Each structure stands twice: as structure tokens, then as C-alpha cells.
Amino acid sequence: MKIVRAIIRPEKEDDVVLALEGAGFPAMTKAHVFGRGKQKGLQVGPIHYDLLPKVLLLLVVNDGDVEKVMSVVADNSKTGFIGDGKIFISDVEMAYTVRTGEGL
Amino acid sequence: MKEIMAVIRQSRVKQTMEALVAIGVTSVTLHSLNGRGRQGGNIMECVDPLMSADVECVSKIYKFPTPSSMAGASKLTKPVFWVPKSLLDIVVSEVPAEKVVEAIMSVNRTGSKGDGKIFVLPIVDAMRIRTGERGDAAII
Numbered sequence: 711m712k713i714v715r716a717i718i719r720p721e722k723e724d725d726v727v728l729a730l731e732g733a734g735f736p737a738m739t740k741a742h743v744f745g746r747g748k749q750k751g752l753q754v755g756p757i758h759y760d761l762l763p764k765v766l767l768l769l770v771v772n773d774g775d776v777e778k779v780m781s782v783v784a785d786n787s788k789t790g791f792i793g794d795g796k797i798f799i800s801d802v803e804m805a806y807t808v809r810t811g812e813g814l
Numbered sequence: 815m816k817e818i819m820a821v822i823r824q825s826r827v828k829q830t831m832e833a834l835v836a837i838g839v840t841s842v843t844l845h846s847l848n849g850r851g852r853q854g855g856n857i858m859e860c861v862d863p864l865m866s867a868d869v870e871c872v873s874k875i876y877k878f879p880t881p882s883s884m885a886g887a888s889k890l891t892k893p894v895f896w897v898p899k900s901l902l903d904i905v906v907s908e909v910p911a912e913k914v915v916e917a918i919m920s921v922n923r924t925g926s927k928g929d930g931k932i933f934v935l936p937i938v939d940a941m942r943i944r945t946g947e948r949g950d951a952a953i954i
Binding site: 713742800801804805 | 816820821822845847848849850851852853896899901911915918919922923924925926927928929930931932933934935936
């Protein structure tokens with residue numbers, strides 16, 4: 711199993727979530743976070759925005775579904791401008807459902 | 815070293831903390847965030863209590879009847895539904911991860927949907943910023 715951490719634009723959140731749901735991944739966790747990237751924030755005239763609001767989506771999926779999830783997230787959150795976000799993949803050793811207590 | 819990520823009900827956080835202290839886990843990071851599970855949110859309670867359970871899935875992009883697909887059927891405007899949850903982040907080295915998982919599960923199990931998930935992840939390295947200790951010494 712892998713955990714997919716996708717940092718996306720807040721305005722693209724609904725698009726991505728609906729597309730993931732349509733692709734068969736309705737289960738996820740969402741957090742509103744602040745971050746900055748290679749450009750160290752955003753410079754608009756004299757005003758500098760250091761940390762920009764983003765949405766962090768957490769999904770745990772089977773190894774075979776990682777590419778599919780990544781492509782769904784990327785296709786629906788892409789605008790082509792800086793600040794589109796990142797997707798990180800890590801290993802998950804075990805997953806448990808609290809209600810039944812069984813490992814997945 | 816293992817990281818335990820537990821997504822649990824917000825009302826059970828205090829009891830969970832007490833159970834964790836009882837097995838010797840004192841360091842916990844708590845996040846408040848929103849989640850949705852296999853049901854894609856809480857269909858009957860959050861969306862429309864009057865809506866019948868067997869609404870047909872009208873939209874073609876959905877394979878499963880979820881709150882979002884049913885939102886179109888009942889002319890609701892907000893299509894994505896989230897349930898407030900708490901995420902506990904625990905990194906352990908001495909205490910076995912299975913023991914922590916059992917402690918969290920014994921407190922949080924109500925038997926109904928929405929009890930949450932627990933994930934166990936490997937941690938490659940850790941550092942205590944105050945002293946610069948690395949690895950297991952940083953966590954104990």
C-alpha cells in the first residue's frame with residue numbers, strides 16, 4: 711500500500727475530489743495548509759506573499775492504483791502556471807479499519 | 815521507527831490520549847481536518863434526511879452512488895461532503911506499533927461507520943532539534 715499526499719490549489723479541490731470519486735477512490739482526508747515552493751511565495755508588485763493557501767489531500771491506495779490516482783489528480787489540478795502543487799508517494803506498512811479491527 | 819497515523823472521531827481524542835499515556839506514548843501531534851470514507855461522506859445525515867436511500871445514480875462519471883452523485887439527483891448545490899475528523903501522528907521506536915494500534919482501536923471502536931482508519935508507515939530517520947540527536951535517541 712502507498713500513501714498519496716497531493717498538495718493542490720484550493721480552487722481545484724472540488725474538481726479533483728469529484729474526479730477521484732468518479733474513478734472509484736471516494737475515501738480521503740483533506741487539510742487546509744499553507745506552503746511555498748521554489749519561487750519562495752508570490753510577488754505582486756511591492757507586496758510579497760510568503761506562504762500561500764493550499765489543500766492537502768491524503769489517500770491510501772493499493773500499489774497498482776498509484777499511477778491512476780496520480781494521473782487523475784494531475785489532470786484535474788493542472789493549470790500550467792506555477793503553484794499547481796506537488797504529489798508525494800510513501801510506503802504504508804499496514805492499514806487497519808477501527809470499526810472491525812482487521813488489517814487491510 | 816514507525817509512524818502511526820490514526821484518523822479518528824473528534825469526540826474520542828481525549829480518551830485516546832489517556833489510553834496512549836497508559837502504554838507509555840506521550841508525544842502526539844494532533845491535526846483537525848476533514849475526511850470522507852468509502853461512503854464518500856455521510857449520505858443520510860449530512861445531505862438530505864428526507865432523501866430515500868435508493869436514489870438512482872444519474873451522472874455517468876460516477877460508478878458508485880455517493881453523496882456527490884446523489885447531490886445532482888436531489889438538486890443540491892454543494893456536491894462534496896466532508897466529516898470533521900482528528901488525525902493523530904505518533905512516531906514510536908521502543909513501544910511496538912501493534913501495541914499502539916491496539917490501544918487506539920480499543921478506545922475508538924463503536925461498531926458503526928466512521929470509526930476511522932489507522933496507517934503504519936516506516937520512518938527512515940529522526941532528529942531532535944534541541945540537541946541534534948539522530949535516530950532512536952531522538953524519539954525516546
